[in-house]
Amino acid sequence: MAIQLKRRALLKAAGQAAVALPILELTHAGRVQAGGGEIPNRYVYIYCGMSAGRDGAGTMLVPDQVGAGYDLPRSLWPLGDMALPYGGTGFGVQDHVSVVSGLTIPWGGFGETPPAGGKSPEFHYNTVGPLVSGVRGESTRTGYARGPSSDQIVAQHIADRSHRHLVYRVQPVRYVGSNGGGGDAGRVSWRDNGGGGLEAVESNASPRLAFESLFSTFVPPDDTAALAALGRRRRVLDMLRAKTESLVPRLGAADRARMEQHFEEIQALEARVDEITDVSGACMPPRDPGEDPSIGDAHGTGMDGNHEYTESAAYSDEERRAEILFDLIHMAFACDQARVAAVRMSFDQCFINALPLVGAASDVHELSHGATTVDGFADACGWHVKHFARLIQKLRDTPEFDGSSMLDHTAVVLVFEGGYGYDPEGDSNNRTHSTENMVAMVGGRAGGLAPGQHINANGAHPAAVALSAMQAVGANEAMLGEIGDTIPELFG
């Protein structure tokens, strides 16, 4: 077992004078390796706030062939190794990814309680709950989960308190003349609050903050100046904790509950600053991403009154934001700082400007409803798949200490807000506002997953895909919310 050394004392000493620094205990990756422990499993859940279908044009993500060696429709090109129409080439990970099509979230009548795992007929801001938690929504639009999300359940099985739980959002604000977009609309993760209730987990939409949060404490043991800076930070947090603790009991009951939660987060931050992380093997702090890309304005409108898509409108460099956030997840896994991550790529309706992403002059939402070309929409879907594939490639190419690949111990789930088919809200067919023909993808080989297949799930609930992935990484739950089905074909 590794030596336990309190970093706090060390930081204090480093802050007061230049001292001879002892060799530190290295937590996380080093601990796993040094201790000869098992390689941990990891789990990533990625939610895209868009349908993978376009009105009248069908779904974009479904190969024609079922089984291994499936064909790649345009939106899945990032899984292959061909040139991508919006730049770059695919990531060559098709053999590591299974595509599950034919998924359905059931729905109830207007004003009625939906069936198990289901939703009311309304579409936008109404599928995230059943998707992430497997629990049905209310009788009207329900933009939140009513049960813990799969990432939180998995974390209870494969992570402990020393691990970070990464909850990120790529699209920082909602656009289309609507500032903000906070609250449940920006969330993707919900957890038990320990008191029989449920609480939302705020998403971090700042790459800079995500980097600082994970890697600002990565300080080489011989860097006395950096250690002194960490020591000063730690002492400020000490005082902050003391102050906050004294404030809590003075507050009214409701405010006290809020402040207790705030206090717990300060304590957790203090604990994180105390930890030393190994900078060896595959664990290397990524390059500091610097300041966040600025947040874009709403859509442009030309003098003729029509939407005018310029490179800067409704765009906050989601390309760069996605790259950084997924890089951070990858490296947090490599350093065993985290074993679970949940990512919301976009708000529901996905009003991100597709022009700088894939060259289609429209927001993604309008693309799904017929703007510009089918290929433009296929590429917008492909952009989401691209970042999924990029992560898969990084995990595949990262060796564990025993020579296996990190992807061998990981399951990455990708889901979309909607599919294609009957729209119960509009009572019409061949629509993108549908939870028929939904598609999910699973990358990785954890727990015997046998990727590289296209599986037609014949109407299974998409939470069955998540449940399968959960079980693969060791979260041996029989149900995800109200869904107990799995997709056995994912295991070959």
Added chain:
Amino acid sequence: MADEIPIAGLRRLTAVEYDATIRDILEDQESNAGLLLPVDPRTPFDNDYTDQLPSEALVEAAELLATDAADRLLADSARMTSLLPCTPASATDEDCLQMFAEQWGRRALRRTPTAEEVQLWLHGENGNDGAFEIAGEQDDFAWGVHTIVRLLLQDPEFLYRVEIGTPVDGDPTLYRLDDFELATRLSYFLWGSAPADWMLDRAEAGQLSTPEDVRDVAVEMLDDPRALDRIDRFHSMWFGYESMPFGGQLMVDMKQETKSLIERVVFSDDRPWQDLFRSTDTYLTSELAEHYGLPAPGTTAADWVSYGDSGRQGLLSHGTFLSVGGKFGDTSPVQRGLAIRTRVFCQTIPPPPPGVDADEEPGVGEAICKEDRYAAHRDDAGCAGCHAQIDPVGFGLESYGPLGQFRSFEPDDPDTAEDETQCAISGDGELDGVGAFNGPAELSNLALGERYLDTCVQEQLVRFMNGRFELDEIDALYLERLSEQFDGDFTFQNLLLEMVGSETFVYRREEATE
């Protein structure tokens, strides 16, 4: 009175309030909290505390923002000097550091810090591990200041607006706020920022206790430019033009047009607030005048220009307001009508009935001209009830495009083969059950006549003041009294002063817990 005291909970500074506070207490214009803090939803206001969650993302963002601000101060010796109340004799001038902690700490916490708190900041929990010691280690007094700033900008009493108060006999849910808490409640309502030193002086002297005291302070605050910014922002979030669907100089000019009208009506002339909707002239640059089709101001700078007989009148004629509710690449009579009914009149319109897809443009392929296509809404019995209240309101403004420009014919829709430019726009609209109108002037007059705007501004202002969208029975009682008291034209300043100068403002009601 007691039955009108609203429920109040812990409120985090919004990103905009955070930046304004840093500007005011640190003379620092560079804070950009919107990049790091969890996004503030608009409901329509950005300060609904029921949507604010304590979270890891918040605590870490607060730490990074605080460190950034402290670092910027450390790098700016002139600003550091101007903030210090003394000239440090050495890196370890404890008296000077303590003086800074006491004086600036009062700004940051918005109350006088206790002696124990100051000792904690200077020397840490163990008595030898605080800002003073860090200054010594660094051999630089500025590092002591840096530490205090970094710490206090993470203090929950900075990050949140903490109200505790004193229990009120006979009602366990009521608490009387102290003078400092009132200064803070007042300053964030009227300025969206921290109380000024003179307000804290007043609180420290016990001169901010009674409703009369509060009212007196508020009168002085309304003379400060921050009040104009705040009230302008209230209107922009309420009406929905805080984020406009286009940028550039035109947007800047339009926002200035509306702000100038608010400044004139609410502040410089202190005229009835209703004059925002009666104004017969408007503040234009030459470019904006040309865009609207109005006479140029005749000056190089912006100036007031008469609307003449253009059909325009007041704020509902501004490009800011007319930019709200576009859809399908043009004005949407439904979205505009809905925005006017729900946002501007505070009326309730039920959601679309089953089987309606609001993302589908009405009547495409059935007719060329918009008015004919939207007629489907009113022909369908299931839709007619609501759309009779919505569509005619939007069609009454249809002569004004999504950028506020006047037009007599529809623009061409590039997504269709037809030539929509042959479709004449009548601009005829109706406020169901009230009367017909054509254009913003007539709509404004009808709405003012029905007091729709008067009652809605009171309702929205209560939401904004309390930081809570949902109104409960207590709020309803309060609003009922307010509506009776302000029956007819009123100035916005008088409305504000009544709200902050009443007994209800100096108490808080404890939230019920589950």
